[in-house]
Amino acid sequence: MSPSTTPVRQSSVRAHNLALVLHTVANGANHPSRAAIAAATGLTRATVSALVDDLVAGGLLVEVDPPPRTGAGRPAAGLALTSTGPAGLGCEINVDYLAACVVDLTGAVRQRFAEHADQRPADPAHALAALGRLAARARLAAEADGLIVAGAALAVPGLVGDGGLVRVAPNLGWQDVDAVAALRAVPELADLPITVDNEANLAALGELRVSGGDPAFLYVSGEVGIGAGLVIGGELYRGVRGWSGEIGHVTVYPDGRECRCGSRGCLEQYAGQEALADDVPRAAAALGIALSAVVNLLDVPVIVLGGAYAPIFAALRDGIETELRRRVLTAGLAPVTLRPAALGADAAMRGAADTIIRGVREDPAAWLRARA
Amino acid sequence: MSPSTTPVRQSSVRAHNLALVLHTVANGANHPSRAAIAAATGLTRATVSALVDDLVAGGLLVEVDPPPRTGAGRPAAGLALTSTGPAGLGCEINVDYLAACVVDLTGAVRQRFAEHADQRPADPAHALAALGRLAARARLAAEADGLIVAGAALAVPGLVGDGGLVRVAPNLGWQDVDAVAALRAVPELADLPITVDNEANLAALGELRVSGGDPAFLYVSGEVGIGAGLVIGGELYRGVRGWSGEIGHVTVYPDGRECRCGSRGCLEQYAGQEALADDVPRAAAALGIALSAVVNLLDVPVIVLGGAYAPIFAALRDGIETELRRRVLTAGLAPVTLRPAALGADAAMRGAADTIIRGVREDPAAWLRARA
Numbered sequence: 001m002s003p004s005t006t007p008v009r010q011s012s013v014r015a016h017n018l019a020l021v022l023h024t025v026a027n028g029a030n031h032p033s034r035a036a037i038a039a040a041t042g043l044t045r046a047t048v049s050a051l052v053d054d055l056v057a058g059g060l061l062v063e064v065d066p067p068p069r070t071g072a073g074r075p076a077a078g079l080a081l082t083s084t085g086p087a088g089l090g091c092e093i094n095v096d097y098l099a100a101c102v103v104d105l106t107g108a109v110r111q112r113f114a115e116h117a118d119q120r121p122a123d124p125a126h127a128l129a130a131l132g133r134l135a136a137r138a139r140l141a142a143e144a145d146g147l148i149v150a151g152a153a154l155a156v157p158g159l160v161g162d163g164g165l166v167r168v169a170p171n172l173g174w175q176d177v178d179a180v181a182a183l184r185a186v187p188e189l190a191d192l193p194i195t196v197d198n199e200a201n202l203a204a205l206g207e208l209r210v211s212g213g214d215p216a217f218l219y220v221s222g223e224v225g226i227g228a229g230l231v232i233g234g235e236l237y238r239g240v241r242g243w244s245g246e247i248g249h250v251t252v253y254p255d256g257r258e259c260r261c262g263s264r265g266c267l268e269q270y271a272g273q274e275a276l277a278d279d280v281p282r283a284a285a286a287l288g289i290a291l292s293a294v295v296n297l298l299d300v301p302v303i304v305l306g307g308a309y310a311p312i313f314a315a316l317r318d319g320i321e322t323e324l325r326r327r328v329l330t331a332g333l334a335p336v337t338l339r340p341a342a343l344g345a346d347a348a349m350r351g352a353a354d355t356i357i358r359g360v361r362e363d364p365a366a367w368l369r370a371r372a
Numbered sequence: 373m374s375p376s377t378t379p380v381r382q383s384s385v386r387a388h389n390l391a392l393v394l395h396t397v398a399n400g401a402n403h404p405s406r407a408a409i410a411a412a413t414g415l416t417r418a419t420v421s422a423l424v425d426d427l428v429a430g431g432l433l434v435e436v437d438p439p440p441r442t443g444a445g446r447p448a449a450g451l452a453l454t455s456t457g458p459a460g461l462g463c464e465i466n467v468d469y470l471a472a473c474v475v476d477l478t479g480a481v482r483q484r485f486a487e488h489a490d491q492r493p494a495d496p497a498h499a500l501a502a503l504g505r506l507a508a509r510a511r512l513a514a515e516a517d518g519l520i521v522a523g524a525a526l527a528v529p530g531l532v533g534d535g536g537l538v539r540v541a542p543n544l545g546w547q548d549v550d551a552v553a554a555l556r557a558v559p560e561l562a563d564l565p566i567t568v569d570n571e572a573n574l575a576a577l578g579e580l581r582v583s584g585g586d587p588a589f590l591y592v593s594g595e596v597g598i599g600a601g602l603v604i605g606g607e608l609y610r611g612v613r614g615w616s617g618e619i620g621h622v623t624v625y626p627d628g629r630e631c632r633c634g635s636r637g638c639l640e641q642y643a644g645q646e647a648l649a650d651d652v653p654r655a656a657a658a659l660g661i662a663l664s665a666v667v668n669l670l671d672v673p674v675i676v677l678g679g680a681y682a683p684i685f686a687a688l689r690d691g692i693e694t695e696l697r698r699r700v701l702t703a704g705l706a707p708v709t710l711r712p713a714a715l716g717a718d719a720a721m722r723g724a725a726d727t728i729i730r731g732v733r734e735d736p737a738a739w740l741r742a743r744a
Binding site for chain 1: 609
């Protein structure tokens with residue numbers, strides 16, 4: 001135990017309460033009044049009113065028509081997240097596509113642009129410049145709609161190090177690529193804070209946001225490579241250096257096919273998008289063997305199949321479940337639930353945009369300061 | 373984000389500060405004075421003195437000779453954890469032994485009893501009665517030394533459910549065994565709070581306590597079965613239902629040897645204690661394959677080999693490292709550190725006893741209330 005002795009300051013109390021009010025509006029019943037927010041949070045009505053005024057003035061909340069009248073007296077105005085305030089720019093580069101989207105504070109996708117083309121022949125600078133142009137178009141279109149893009153996040157199929165450096169992206173053939181600098185070189189993006197993360201991590205976050213119900217699941221992203229994002233207790237587990245989830249390189253057959261990574265028998269060689277086209281039953285069996293290892297090690301009750309797996313979920317399910325029943329020690333005590341991803345191919349890009357939105361929602365005080 | 377609006381009460385402030393003072397004495401420089409505790413915690417000297425008086429009166433701290441004089445004035449008395457206060461009773465049943473120990477508040481082992489015999493022929497009630505007698509001897513001997521046993525914890529090689537029910541212990545042949553009731557049936561243990569946990573989890577906690585330095589590691593417990601305990605951020609990760617760490621049933625060779633669990637090619641069949649005796653190089657390769665999966669999935673930087681692996685660590689190391697270099701995607705970016713366990717065969721039992729001690733150290737207020 002390491003007890004904390006940090007004192008609580010007034011400014012941090014206000015920041016905490018601003019986030020609490022915003023959270024209550026975002027997650028509560030539809031269009032709560034100031035009085036309903038006070039009741040839900042335990043704050044006084046006067047405090048809530050002052051906080052709401054600040055959030056309305058700062059363009060994070062809007063007043064909307066009151067909910068249907070249920071008692072005596074004048075109905076109070078309701079509050080909602082604004083759809084013309086801060087927005088997140090989500091970008092993705094993967095082996096066979098580039099994409100960018102803008103998501104507003106309510107979580108709605110307001111712009112979406114994609115280009116399908118094999119990125120492997122392109123050098124990283126060229127590919128990132130093309131993605132930057134796509135992202136710039138998305139930003140300009142969103143801002144023409146009255147949104148304010150608060151930042152950008154990029155999803156990549158690889159290992160990301162400090163400062164957003166892409167250390168290795170085996171299926172793109174990238175090594176030590178400074179993706180942040182490349183995107184910032186696009187004039188329309190030069191002023192934005194830009195972050196980079198693994199695509200499966202971001203897709204897992206996107207899935208967490210839309211699925212709502214599952215606080216613990218493994219999201220498996222089936223692309224040319226295979227990644228995974230592990231959500232535990234409603235939080236993404238990143239590993240000690242941010243390099244968790246490399247399920248594509250879990251050994252399934254120790255003396256099996258050679259992999260681009262230098263190893264043999266990696267899951268990717270049997271269940272990656274290209275192998276998948278050849279032999280779905282073998283892909284399902286290989287996935288089942290690797291996922292059994294995950295469940296034995298981590299006791300994860302739900303597995304979400306995303307990317308190229310989602311549309312063929314029905315064809316994969318039996319083969320995977322057969323291996324889980326055989327190989328998971330606790331299979332008889334508690335079944336593992338398999339389901340297709342809710343977000344489809346856009347999961348990583350949506351998850352990327354959501355990280356920006358979540359930043360604003362978790363610390364509205366910082367947004368208000370920056371806009372003041 | 374789910375902001376908390378729980379108010380802080382006076383009684384919880386005192387409980388927090390009692391734990392803070394105890395923590396400071398336990399982890400600080402040797403034998404701090406009241407003034408040194410005040411300086412380290414930010415509490416006033418008057419507050420510290422009142423808290424220390426309560427902890428001394430409650431038998432958790434003792435006053436000791438002052439540290440060597442370094443300035444003017446009368447040297448102040450130092451404070452230390454007591455070695456005659458609360459103690460934890462740790463018990464273990466494994467395939468080939470029974471053991472019990474008592475650990476005092478300072479972490480020192482004060483009593484240790486073990487019996488080596490194959491437990492598989494014994495029915496659970498018989499085995500647990502024998503363990504209970506061993507534990508009773510350890511408790512009586514410790515109490516004759518002036519210790520007060522605060523509770524008991526039992527390590528088992530299996531999956532533990534709610535209320536300490538052992539759901540499955542494949543290598544003991546146990547299913548749904550109420551180990552708590554069986555131990556409590558021993559008259560000398562009837563009054564103790566008793567908990568049950570997986571042996572690898574408890575061994576990982578024991579290792580965490582003695583190793584100090586590593587906030588993230590996988591502890592692998594090589595017994596007849598193989599378990600693992602995952603420590604992340606200085607905390608044990610238990611999985612959603614408490615059933616994580618079943619590395620012994622990770623598939624290494626999908627069409628390989630039949631396992632007692634009903635699957636094929638489980639790690640246990642190649643690197644469990646009985647297979648280990650036959651072929652150390654094959655066991656090392658199998659361990660390396662399974663551990664590569666762990667590192668690919670979880671990005672764990674340190675692997676600690678315990679149980680039967682610790683004494684033959686030198687013979688296993690090369691074979692494991694060869695597989696890690698080949699199969700871990702990030703092997704070229706950041707090496708994985710392998711090391712033998714510090715605690716040896718007693719790790720799980722020590723970890724069990726430590727959970728009792730930690731309970732007292734983290735909530736001394738509850739201990740003081742119970743003794744009052």
